[in-house]
Amino acid sequence: MRHVSRLFALAASAMAVGLALAAPAAAEVKIGVIASTTGPGASLGIPYRNVYTNLPPQIAGQPAKFVILDDASDPSTSVKNARKLIDEEKVDIILGPTFTPGCLAVSDVAVEAKVAMMCLAPIVVPPQKMPWVFSIPQSVPVMIAGIVEHMKANNGKTIGYIGFADGWGDLVLKALEATAGPAGIKIVASERYNRPDTSVSAQVLKLIAAKPDAVLVGGSGTPATTPHIALRERGYAGMIYHTHGVIGADFIRVGGKSVEGTVAPTGPLMVAEQLPDDNPIKKVALDFFAKLSPAYPQVRNAFSGYSYDAFLLVQAAVGPATAKTKPGSRQFRQALRDALEASKEVVGTHAIYNMSAADHNGVDKRARVLVRVDGGQWKLLK
Amino acid sequence: MNFDIALLLIQDGLTNGAIYALLALAILLVFAVTRVLYVPQGEFVAFGALTLATLQQAKVPGTAYLVAGIGAVTMLLEIAAALRARRRQGLGVSGLLYVVIPTALLGLAVWLAPRQPPLLVQVLLTLALVVPLGPMTYRLAVQPIANASVLVLLFVAVAIHYVLMGLGLVFFGAEGWRTPSFTSLRVELGPMTASGQSILVLAASAILIVLLWQFFGRTLWGKALRATAMNRTGARLVGIPTEASGRLAFTLAALFGGFSGVLIAPFTTIYYDSGFLISLKGFVGTVIGGMVSYPLAALGAVLVGLLEAFASFYASAFKEVIVFSLLIPVLLWRSLASRHVEEEHDE
Numbered sequence: 001m002r003h004v005s006r007l008f009a010l011a012a013s014a015m016a017v018g019l020a021l022a023a024p025a026a027a028e029v030k031i032g033v034i035a036s037t038t039g040p041g042a043s044l045g046i047p048y049r050n051v052y053t054n055l056p057p058q059i060a061g062q063p064a065k066f067v068i069l070d071d072a073s074d075p076s077t078s079v080k081n082a083r084k085l086i087d088e089e090k091v092d093i094i095l096g097p098t099f100t101p102g103c104l105a106v107s108d109v110a111v112e113a114k115v116a117m118m119c120l121a122p123i124v125v126p127p128q129k130m131p132w133v134f135s136i137p138q139s140v141p142v143m144i145a146g147i148v149e150h151m152k153a154n155n156g157k158t159i160g161y162i163g164f165a166d167g168w169g170d171l172v173l174k175a176l177e178a179t180a181g182p183a184g185i186k187i188v189a190s191e192r193y194n195r196p197d198t199s200v201s202a203q204v205l206k207l208i209a210a211k212p213d214a215v216l217v218g219g220s221g222t223p224a225t226t227p228h229i230a231l232r233e234r235g236y237a238g239m240i241y242h243t244h245g246v247i248g249a250d251f252i253r254v255g256g257k258s259v260e261g262t263v264a265p266t267g268p269l270m271v272a273e274q275l276p277d278d279n280p281i282k283k284v285a286l287d288f289f290a291k292l293s294p295a296y297p298q299v300r301n302a303f304s305g306y307s308y309d310a311f312l313l314v315q316a317a318v319g320p321a322t323a324k325t326k327p328g329s330r331q332f333r334q335a336l337r338d339a340l341e342a343s344k345e346v347v348g349t350h351a352i353y354n355m356s357a358a359d360h361n362g363v364d365k366r367a368r369v370l371v372r373v374d375g376g377q378w379k380l381l382k
Numbered sequence: 383m384n385f386d387i388a389l390l391l392i393q394d395g396l397t398n399g400a401i402y403a404l405l406a407l408a409i410l411l412v413f414a415v416t417r418v419l420y421v422p423q424g425e426f427v428a429f430g431a432l433t434l435a436t437l438q439q440a441k442v443p444g445t446a447y448l449v450a451g452i453g454a455v456t457m458l459l460e461i462a463a464a465l466r467a468r469r470r471q472g473l474g475v476s477g478l479l480y481v482v483i484p485t486a487l488l489g490l491a492v493w494l495a496p497r498q499p500p501l502l503v504q505v506l507l508t509l510a511l512v513v514p515l516g517p518m519t520y521r522l523a524v525q526p527i528a529n530a531s532v533l534v535l536l537f538v539a540v541a542i543h544y545v546l547m548g549l550g551l552v553f554f555g556a557e558g559w560r561t562p563s564f565t566s567l568r569v570e571l572g573p574m575t576a577s578g579q580s581i582l583v584l585a586a587s588a589i590l591i592v593l594l595w596q597f598f599g600r601t602l603w604g605k606a607l608r609a610t611a612m613n614r615t616g617a618r619l620v621g622i623p624t625e626a627s628g629r630l631a632f633t634l635a636a637l638f639g640g641f642s643g644v645l646i647a648p649f650t651t652i653y654y655d656s657g658f659l660i661s662l663k664g665f666v667g668t669v670i671g672g673m674v675s676y677p678l679a680a681l682g683a684v685l686v687g688l689l690e691a692f693a694s695f696y697a698s699a700f701k702e703v704i705v706f707s708l709l710i711p712v713l714l715w716r717s718l719a720s721r722h723v724e725e726e727h728d729e
Contacts, residue, residue, distance in 0.1 A: 043556055165699050192699040196656040198401070198646055201394040202694035205387050222558040222651055250557040254651050 028063040029318055029327045032085030034096035034106065035120075039073030041099045044303050048098040048120055051307035054295045059311075060318040062327065071097055078102035082109045082117075092327050093336055095310045096120050098303070107133040114330070116337040118310040120303075125360040132337055134313075134360045136306045138244075138267060138351060138367045144175040146265040146368045147216060147241045148183045150381075156213040156239070158188045162203055162227045163218025165192040172218030172243055188212050195223040204230040214238050220245025225255040232258040239263070244368075247302070252376055263381060265368045267350035269305040274380040281366070284312075285349040302350070309348030313355075316346045391691040397580040397649075398663075399687020400587035401642045405664025406671070406683035407594060408638035413673060414611035415631035417532050418524055421539040423664065424657025425546035426512055426636050430643025431652035432550065434508045435559035437491075440498050444553020445511045446491035452518045453484030459522065480518065487511055501564065509640050516636025517629040519546075524632070525625055543658070550654035558651035583645045590641065591680060594634070598676075603630060663690070663705065670712050672720070682712075 033052050036045030052066045067089045069081040078097045085091045086109070094110060094117040097103050103119035110117040110132045119125075122137040151159065161176060163169030169192055180187055189210035191203035204227060207215060215231060217224050217240060224246045231240060242251075242264040252259060268275055272285035288308050292299040317339035321327075324335040343355040343362060351367030370381040405423055412420040429445055436443035460476040487510055494507060523542055527534060567578030598604040609617040610627040618624050639661075643652070646660075663686050670682025686705060693704040 162698075165701075192701075193694070194659070194702060196653060196659045198650040198656075198660060199394050199398055199691070200694070202391055202691050203698045205390055206695055206698075209387070223653075225560075226651055254558055254560050 027326055027328070028057075028065050029059050030089060030091040031059070031064060031066050031314065032082075032089060032091035032094040032096075033066055033068040034071050034078055034081045034085070034094060034102070035068060035098045036073040036102065037070045039071075041073035044121075045070075045073070045098045047298065047301050047303040048096070048307045050296050050299075051292065051304045051311065052095070054292050055311065060315045060322070062318060062322060067091060071102055073099060073102075075101045075105040079105050079109055082106045086113045086115050090328060091115065092333055093117070093314055095307070095314070103133075103135070114337075115333055116340055118313065118340075120306050120310060127341075127358060127360045130360075131341075131357075134340060134355065134362075136310050136313075136350075136361075138363050139361055140171050140175040140243075141178055142363060142365065143244050143265040143368055144172065144216075145179045145365070146370050147263070148176075148179045148185060150263060150370055151185060151214055151239070151241075152183050154239070156185060158186045158210075158212045158214075160189040160191075160207040160210055160212035160215045161187055161218060162189075162191040162193060162200070162207060162215065164220070164223070165194050168220060168245070169218045172216070176216060176218075193227060195219075197226065200227045200230050201234070203227065204234055204236075207231065208234055208236050212238065214241060216241045216243075217246075218243060221248070222250050222254040225251060225259060228255060228262065229258045244302075247371065247378060252373055252378075255373075259373050260376075261373060263370055263372045266371050266378075267302055267305060267367060268369050269300075269349040270302060271369060271371055271378060271380045272349075275369070280347045280352065281349065284347050288349050305349040309350055309353070312348050313340060313343055313346055313353060316343060387695070391695055392688065393576055393580055395688035395691030396684065397583050397687070398690060399684035400584050401646055401660070402664045402667050402683035402687050403680040404587050404590060404638045404642045405661045406667035406679040407591065407676060408635035409661065409665055410668045410671060410673065410676060410679045411594075411607070412631050412635045413668070415607055416520075416524060416528065416535070416628045418535045418539050419532070420635060421536070421658075421661075422519070422543040422546050423635060423639050424659070424661030425543060425550060426515070426639025426657065427643040427646070427660055428550055428554075428652055428654055428657035429512050429515070429546075430508055430640035431561070431647035431656075432554040432559055432643075432654065433511055433640075434504060434644050434647055435561050435652070436554065437495055437504045437508060438561055440496050442492050442495045443508075443511065444549070445515070446488045448549060448553065449484045449511055449514050449518075450488040452515065452522065453480040456480045456518050456521050480521075484514060487514070505644050508644055509637065512640035512643070513633060513636045516632040516634075516639075519636075520629050520632035525628065528625065528628060547655055547658070554654050556654070558653040558656075559647075560651045561647040563648040579648055586641070586645060590638065595676075607631060663687075666706065666709055669709055669716075672716055 033049065035049035036042060037049050049068060052068055057064050067085060069085065071078040071081050082094060085094055094115060097106055098120045100121045100123055103121050103123045106117060107130050111130050114132060116132050119133065119135045122139055123135050125133050125135050159180060161173055163172050173190060176187060189207050189212060191207055193200045193203055215238065217227050220243065224242055228240055240262050242262055244264060244266045246264055247266045247270050268281045269285045272282055275282040289299055317336055320339040321332055321335035325331045341355050341357060343353050346353040351363040353362040355362040371378045372381045409420045409423050412418055433443040433445045457476060457480040460473065460480065464470055464473050491507060491511060519542055523538055527538065563579050564582055565578035569576045569578065569581060598608055606622045607627050607630060609622055610624050614624055664683055666686050667683025668679045670685065671679030689708060690701060690705050693701045
């Protein structure tokens, strides 16, 4: 019995020492990160996370601490993580989750606990209902509008659509419907296919029969090449557009000659070197590569860019917030949210962000460039 | 829809249907002989396609290491079994099958891959690497529990599926591959042009099916397989080694799977996880055949291919729904038309 009580006393004193040690560090800005580093979303979640593991523990001159939790690509774990970050770690802000269902699940927690969150996957945020939720990536309509503009400039009148038979395919089609109509472009065919399909000949035949001036493929990664190759094999000669989900070397590797000349929108980060010098994003993006590539050589990807942009937005907001009060308090969290909502012309790697009470995404057409496959390379379309 | 489009759709459906038919036959064969519902059949398709694609990049495919690795594990299992039975008989053969040949294959792959051999050699090497995985899987995962209930065997098959798919991700990466066409030939057939590749698929599938038929009808081993399928206990009583039958069934299934993979690789981009959906469609064919009839299974698979092509044309968003909904009327008809037989009973 005595043994036990001694142990207890030891533990208590250890805790007291721990608390005493922790006390001076309480002024640091605590940033909670929820990333899917395991599970089906891991290929995206890992590059998202790697930015935060490689950034110095400092933000706007303040000491900072990143508390990083893995949600295994499972929305209910995202929520558990968010509660843990808020209740136990007392974070000032949450960055993440890195997939849309997780973001939707966590946003309720953020609103309820009054902690700002910056979702790193695209979601549609109604700021009136969710004043604490921000979203970093460009919305799909912003990207698709680039394609519609390009088509209009080239006198295209009709477009055919073929996309994944899943949420992504729906999202792209909706964006196309919303942007093509006002530009006077008619959607003459709308087809669907599955990522592992062995043949899309039937859908392609129907597309070609509708005789569109151009075709938009609502796919992502290498599976987006399947209808493209089939269209070219069946002799379709019109323009074929893709979404920002295909940007990468693998798409060209699998697509080969047939994807030559295709046009797709993407964030400026992906072609940073090719941007004109007067584009402020160029400097930020190159700076980002230079800063992180020694520790993380694969830094050049869209997801790491979103992570870094979230960090830059928080960095810009920490200054005004610390002027009001110290980190770690309810007032600071409120001040940080208000400062985030007031973000003006914050230059990131993907966009120049202008938040407002009505817009918690804050990106405009400067967040997108058009690129074309030219000689087996993605080249910026001027 | 006009006549040309219908012809193109039929051609497309038949080509896919031929592949599904090969898989349907393999699934049926394995089920009949070992009672395993062969979920991992699709993995062999993906392995076949991706191994060929990797060879064409002049790289050593992961399957070469996999064959050697699984071979070594299987050998350990054999040695353990021999020690337990205090009998060294047969270890030499096992050593040859599970260590010498796989190591030789690995060596061959390492030596041949950078030399960019002609396509035919690449295809043969691909099959040589993929096919041994079949019997090894049987020895490793199924043979020790060969007498378990169908449900347990199904669980094990699902487990094999996940293990092989995970290995596929490790070996080939998450991105897809496509191999160049075997032939750029285009043939004018009346009003339509058929691609040489489609004709190749149809011909190769037909030849393989005829060979299987001949094998069942004319060879001793084929008859042994049929006997095992008919009645395991009876087959054992007349001296047919049911374990060897199981191994042979898995070998043939791996051959059919790997060969299908090689055939479709030029048509479509194959991913490490593409095989499952493809073999699932073969499985629908098997169900149409009532899980007993080879010709009906093959015809059912071709029907699935045709239905898929036309469904993609009319309602592409609901294509899979339409194809898999085919199961419901078939199952209804089967359960109403056939006499119910209690298949599971304790021996």
